[in-house]
């Protein structure tokens with residue numbers, strides 16, 4: 001996209017679990033065929049990940065289990081600290097600073113005001129002992145809205161959008177179906193109209209028919225709200241349905257990147273070729 | 281300094297000077313960071329923990345021979361707990377005591393702020409059973425400390441929101457959470473809501489001591505103390521409209537409800553018994569002079 005500054009600029013993002021050593025990145029990756037460093041046994045969950053994300057775009061991240069997809073977005077959402085790398089986020093200080101290096105309080109601000117996250121496991125994204133409305137309220141309260149009526153109006157609006165029956169607003173998500181829990185998670189993630197939303201395997205683990213409905217919902221929301229999203233999936237079908245551009249990850253590295261349609265039609269990297277052929 | 285006679289065998293105010301110095305240091309830190317819970321090494325006292333040992337250690341570290349001491353429990357000077365603490369302090373310091381709020385330089389209290397206005401030469405020491413206002417929503421100490429550090433109070437807010445959704449109002453009576461100086465959420469100890477507004481922009485230094493949990497915190501004079509509230513559900517104190525003290529006739533004090541064992545009749549009397557007695561005395565005098 002020409003002449004336009006990206007919404008999110010990620011450079012050299014790396015996360016190592018373990019003590020790490022100077023050989024970590026050399027001893028791991030697609031060539032080595034592993035993400036475990038042979039020298040120090042640390043796990044190089046993701047390394048040297050760089051990409052630009054533009055407003056309104058949906059970026060897919062695809063790769064086998066353990067390839068580092070979740071680690072990547074968890075670093076960007078500040079669930080875990082990155083070991084190295086930079087991320088500049090336009091809505092925060094006009095993208096002039098590396099948000100990965102800012103204070104805990106600033107990170108909390110970015111996370112609650114400027115980002116939304118939907119996890120594969122609803123336990124991570126929702127407090128199951130708060131009501132559905134309470135979960136949405138949490139995001140709004142963090143953003144400084146201290147008016148019960150206003151909170152409830154906004155929560156109702158979001159539940160309507162995500163097709164959760166309004167009468168469930170004051171019920172505990174603990175007793176909701178998997179699909180319904182994901183809808184509440186999506187409602188919560190969108191509460192403050194964040195400029196960036198992460199979706200980590202939102203439909204994995206759902207029945208196929210439920211999966212299709214949640215994917216339809218996400219597409220609808222994207223159309224209506226013009227969301228910018230990073231969508232993680234190991235399922236190329238999901239990636240094809242939702243995303244414009246795709247990163248293909250293997251053993252913690254990006255092995256291929258490009259327009260989703262191109263990658264699906266003409267995969268370059270042998271690993272991507274394998275992925276695509278196994279989808280057919 | 282005039283030396284007061286102190287029962288032999290005890291150091292002045294029981295604690296050794298080293299301990300007092302250490303506790304004073306902690307209090308200074310607490311004053312410097314209003315509403316922040318400062319850990320301290322709680323000492324053994326000849327009173328069981330949970331009976332005001334936190335407040336007592338603060339009082340012991342502050343008290344001097346010239347002080348005039350008042351000790352109350354739920355507003356009363358005569359309850360066993362208050363009497364025991366006063367006895368111990370008098371035995372080990374020989375200071376003068378009073379029931380008159382306007383005369384006391386140092387007041388130790390459990391669950392009330394005296395009704396009469398306090399001034400800048402007075403210090404109020406609270407006995408605190410549970411210092412952590414976030415315990416309602418988070419059992420882990422490590423996590424609550426993190427939440428304070430990051431000023432992350434969203435879960436407490438959600439708790440209040442859900443309270444309103446379920447009951448139509450916030451149901452917390454005593455121990456109403458307050459925001460101190462716009463930074464730390466604090467448990468004001470189990471004082472009634474009635475007393476909460478009096479923490480705000482006060483003239484007096486308020487010190488809080490939790491013995492079992494080993495925490496000290498403070499609200500220095502002229503500090504903003506705001507109860508957590510929603511714009512459309514503002515904080516309210518207990519409602520005593522149409523009620524008055526059966527003894528002194530007061531309509532502007534915090535009242536305790538008394539139910540007669542035999543008749544079942546309800547009566548209300550001032551929780552601050554010394555103030556109630558003072559009002560009655562003044563009334564009588566006024567009556568005599570009329």
Ligand SMILES: Nc1ncnc2c1ncn2[C@@H]1O[C@H](COP(=O)(O)OP(=O)(O)OP(=O)(O)O)[C@@H](O)[C@H]1O
Pocket residue numbers: 017035043044045046063064065066067068069070071072234
């Ligand atoms: N907390 C942790 N401690 C140690 N290793 C971890 C931790 N979290 C993740 N890993 C490792 O990091 C690597 C990348 O994990 P990650 O969860 O990012 O993969 P993923 O691509 O999301 O996989 P999946 O598709 O199974 O969700 C894996 O080898 C994983 O075992």
Ligand SMILES: [Mg+2]
Pocket residue numbers: 069070071200201
């Ligand atoms: Mg994952």
Ligand SMILES: [Zn+2]
Pocket residue numbers: 525526527528529530549550555556557559
């Ligand atoms: Zn009275």
